[in-house]
Amino acid sequence: MQDRAEFIRTTRRWIVKIGSALLTRDGAGLDRAALADWAGQMARLRKQGIEIVLVSSGAVAEGMSRMGWKQKPKALFEKQAAAAIGQMSLIHAYEVNFQEHGYLAAQVLLTHDDLANRRRYLNARNTLRTLVELGTIPVINENDTVAAEEIRLGDNDTLGALVANLVEAELLVILTDQQGLYDKDPRKFTDAQLISSGRANDERFLEFAGGAGTAIGSGGMRTKVLAARRAATSGCATVIASGREANVLERLYAGEDLGSLLLPDQAPLVARKQWIASQLQSRGQLWLDAGAAQAIQRTGGSLLPVGVVKVEGEFGRGEVVSCMSPEGKLLAKGLVNYNSDEAERIKRKPSREIEGILGYIDAPELIHRDNLVLL
Numbered sequence: 409m410q411d412r413a414e415f416i417r418t419t420r421r422w423i424v425k426i427g428s429a430l431l432t433r434d435g436a437g438l439d440r441a442a443l444a445d446w447a448g449q450m451a452r453l454r455k456q457g458i459e460i461v462l463v464s465s466g467a468v469a470e471g472m473s474r475m476g477w478k479q480k481p482k483a484l485f486e487k488q489a490a491a492a493i494g495q496m497s498l499i500h501a502y503e504v505n506f507q508e509h510g511y512l513a514a515q516v517l518l519t520h521d522d523l524a525n526r527r528r529y530l531n532a533r534n535t536l537r538t539l540v541e542l543g544t545i546p547v548i549n550e551n552d553t554v555a556a557e558e559i560r561l562g563d564n565d566t567l568g569a570l571v572a573n574l575v576e577a578e579l580l581v582i583l584t585d586q587q588g589l590y591d592k593d594p595r596k597f598t599d600a601q602l603i604s605s606g607r608a609n610d611e612r613f614l615e616f617a618g619g620a621g622t623a624i625g626s627g628g629m630r631t632k633v634l635a636a637r638r639a640a641t642s643g644c645a646t647v648i649a650s651g652r653e654a655n656v657l658e659r660l661y662a663g664e665d666l667g668s669l670l671l672p673d674q675a676p677l678v679a680r681k682q683w684i685a686s687q688l689q690s691r692g693q694l695w696l697d698a699g700a701a702q703a704i705q706r707t708g709g710s711l712l713p714v715g716v717v718k719v720e721g722e723f724g725r726g727e728v729v730s731c732m733s734p735e736g737k738l739l740a741k742g743l744v745n746y747n748s749d750e751a752e753r754i755k756r757k758p759s760r761e762i763e764g765i766l767g768y769i770d771a772p773e774l775i776h777r778d779n780l781v782l783l
């Protein structure tokens with residue numbers, strides 16, 4: 409494997425994600441001194457030519473602390489209210505601190521829909537790229553105040569990875585309250601061993617990773633490992649490291665062996681496929697027979713109607729659907745050429761019969777291989 413310092417030198421655009429538990433001292437309110445310190449480090453990296461996009465959590469936790477709430481509220485509307493209150497102090501603190509180093513902060517609040525709708529996705533990408541080119545430091549969070557429960561991303565590890573895909577970053581740095589990924593939860597096991605580096609797609613890492621360590625954090629290590637996998641689809645590496653380690657970002661830049669470095673082991677997907685892969689929700693499911701599953705997995709073929717045995721959900725033409733194996737495993741996602749009613753009518757049928765059944769033919773495939781992403 410390439411030497412760490414050598415690899416870091418090839419990176420030019422970083423996403424830095426700071427977690428709630430770390431930023432708010434487990435919910436005790438914003439750690440302003442630490443925040444000022446990270447802002448200083450990011451500004452110094454920016455001066456050295458590293459483009460930084462920050463994904464910061466902490467709105468709900470800080471809102472709770474400002475309201476004097478001791479526990480995370482159960483009701484969504486209360487969490488949303490807390491986010492609206494906390495986001496103010498969060499963004500104010502970043503603005504003041506970045507300005508001290510001569511940088512403008514730019515607030516960007518995203519929802520799942522902004523990334524799921526292709527037009528809005530492209531818009532968000534252009535805006536973020538422009539903000540970076542203008543020399544500002546974008547500060548991103550989920551738009552918690554408007555995101556309904558069922559479409560919330562919920563944890564910012566996922567958001568960090570989606571943003572890494574969006575702006576084609578080379579490195580996603582996830583700062584948290586542990587030194588990195590251990591082979592078991594270090595809060596529970598004193599003999600846990602730190603993983604210094606590995607492949608983002610190593611199956612063992614998901615087994616190692618447990619849930620959040622505090623009531624304030626969401627997702628725990630599991631969402632961080634999944635984020636590393638997601639970031640890897642656009643060729644982006646991930647470092648999970650402790651935000652409490654002195655000068656952690658600058659030391660990472662110097663190539664120091666801190667935290668866990670999870671490297672992509674696949675060629676980056678082309679931009680369109682990346683967008684398909686980044687869809688967290690799909691409109692429906694196509695259940696494949698064994699032959700079709702093999703055709704898309706082994707030979708990289710398109711999905712033909714003849715290989716589909718069951719159609720679930722309601723979807724329109726051009727929407728994202730999931731392809732399931734006969735055993736119920738999610739194999740791929742893709743943009744479908746026919747809507748759900750049409751797919752229902754042409755399933756199990758050879759493509760030459762499509763026109764006779766529907767009265768027209770758009771394409772012989774249900775999903776063309778250019779629009780199909782294996783997972």
Ligand SMILES: Nc1ncnc2c1ncn2[C@@H]1O[C@H](COP(=O)(O)OP(=O)(O)O)[C@@H](O)[C@H]1O
Nearest residue numbers: 427428429584590592618620621625626628629
């Ligand atoms: N294998 C593991 N290695 C390290 N931390 C783990 C592991 N499994 C679970 N965790 C927990 O994940 C927590 C960090 O995630 P989380 O609480 O969501 O923080 P954040 O707010 O930074 O995203 C740690 O405090 C730790 O208790």
Ligand SMILES: N[C@@H](CCC(=O)OP(=O)(O)O)C(=O)O
Nearest residue numbers: 427428465466467468564626
């Ligand atoms: N958007 C939420 C962050 C969600 C969250 O807690 O994320 P994480 O940093 O993964 O624990 C907030 O700002 O409170």
